[in-house]
Amino acid sequence: MTSTTSAASGTIAIMRPPVAPRTSALSVLFGDFASAAITVVTGGLLLLAGPKIAQWAIVDAVFTRADPRACQTGGACWAFIADKLRFILFGVYPPDQQWRPLVVIGLILAGVLVTVSPALWGRRLVFGWGLLIVAMLALMWGGFLGLAFVPTNSWGGLPVTLLLAVVSLGLGFPLAVLLALGRRSDKPVMRMLSIFAIEIVRGLPLVGLLFVAAILLPLLLPSDWTIDKLGRTVAALTVFSAAYLAEVVRGGLQGVPMGQEEAARALGIPYWKTIWHIVLPQAIQKVIPPLTNTAIVMVKNTSLVMIVGVFDMLNAGRSAASDPAWPAPYAETYLFVAAMYFLICYGISRYSLWLERRVHERDDR
Incomplete structure (x- = not known):
């Protein structure tokens, strides 16, 4: 505790140290009462919905490739994702040419990884991205070097x-x-x-x-x-x-x-x-x-x-x-x-x- 003297009035003002706020186990874990109430309600909803979601997504689910009739158990049919994965990822792109969109995905990821480092930012990176986009579009289109031409209405995924x-x-x-x-x-x-x-x-x-x-x-x-x-x-x-x-x-x-x-x-x-x-x-x-x-x-x-x-x-x-x-x-x-x-x-x-x-x-x- 410190004190200061006012020259004009001759009074002494006593400055007290700030009072630390009271803490409790509830405030440490959740904060104020509203936050604690929201946390409890959210946790209760998760406890109610969690077992049902786990039952549907894991216990009763079908994971391996199987006949579609095997997915009529009421659980999640993850076998459908495995069976239709190529279609979801590549759409109606010709199946025998789907390596081309796969290469495009790899090129985009490679370009992003190179761009992550700020040390490489500059005109060269902008020019490189321009060339990369042109190369990816050309690879998707084809029509050169023996690649079959694929119109844009067949691109997808x-x-x-x-x-x-x-x-x-x-x-x-x-x-x-x-x-x-x-x-x-x-x-x-x-x-x-x-x-x-x-x-x-x-x-x-x-x-x-x-x-x-x-x-x-x-x-x-x-x-x-x-x-x-x-x-x-x-x-x-x-x-x-x-x-x-x-x-x-x-x-x-x-x-x-x-x-x-x-x-x-x-x-x-x-x-x-x-x-x-x-x-x-x-x-x-x-x-x-x-x-x-x-x-x-x-x-x-x-x-x-x-x-x-x-x-x-x-x-x-x-x-x-x-x-x-x-x-x-x-x-x-x-x-x-x-x-x-x-x-x-x-x-x-x-x-x-x-x-x-x-x-x-x-x-x-």
Whole structure:
């Protein structure tokens, strides 16, 4: 306990040390009463539902490949997933050519693993991803070096989901940076056009944008121009992701002090070099969590392309579950597809957490 004397009034103010909050076993385990109540209710529901879920998913389940009639025991029919795995993963891609989408999946994973290291970020990585995407699309199409030509309406499953996510985010991010810079520009025309583009796209549901791309876009193009359904879907997803990423990037740009640009201008550094080498790296570091959230949302949004006839992983699973030879294993199919989406999105979230820790550790040095 300390005391201080006021020179004006001559009074002595006694300063007491802060009182430590009372702790109990309940507060240590659960927090306050509301948290404890929610925990108890949730635990009770899990205890009630857990045995039934285990009975259905494990005890009464059929795991090995068997006749479809063996799945009429009331348990989960995981044998259906084993039997339809190739169809769910690759869709209606020709069975004798399914090694090609499998290689595409491997190339995407390899590209992601290379991109994980920030030390490799730069123009070479961007150029490498461009070549990789071209190579993957060429491998899926075929028609050269003895590879059979496979049209895009025969593509499906996991490769389409990954390609849609990678291409839409890869093309959408540079466009998002331009829109964010345009919205912060002091030139009225550029600023108004950027605001108009961002707000129009953000004000439309993705389903409506997909229908616009699938139905109206061919009517707006010249009669001798044709863009297949997959290309129109990529265009819609790219515009959608660019609008949302633009607001995230703009938030990061606002967090960078104006003195950074002013100092660069005073040193005679060109505008675009200032943005690319000074401002943008700092802005991206500040918005890693919202960027990650947008990427995860875009991965999940690829499941909506089924409404315009693109055969993604969810559409392939639903088509596989409609096989009349099996006892309608929709629950097992959707759980498997959900697990695939979860693994992709969880991997993105864990990488963002690692990247955040790395940035904080570097700033603390």
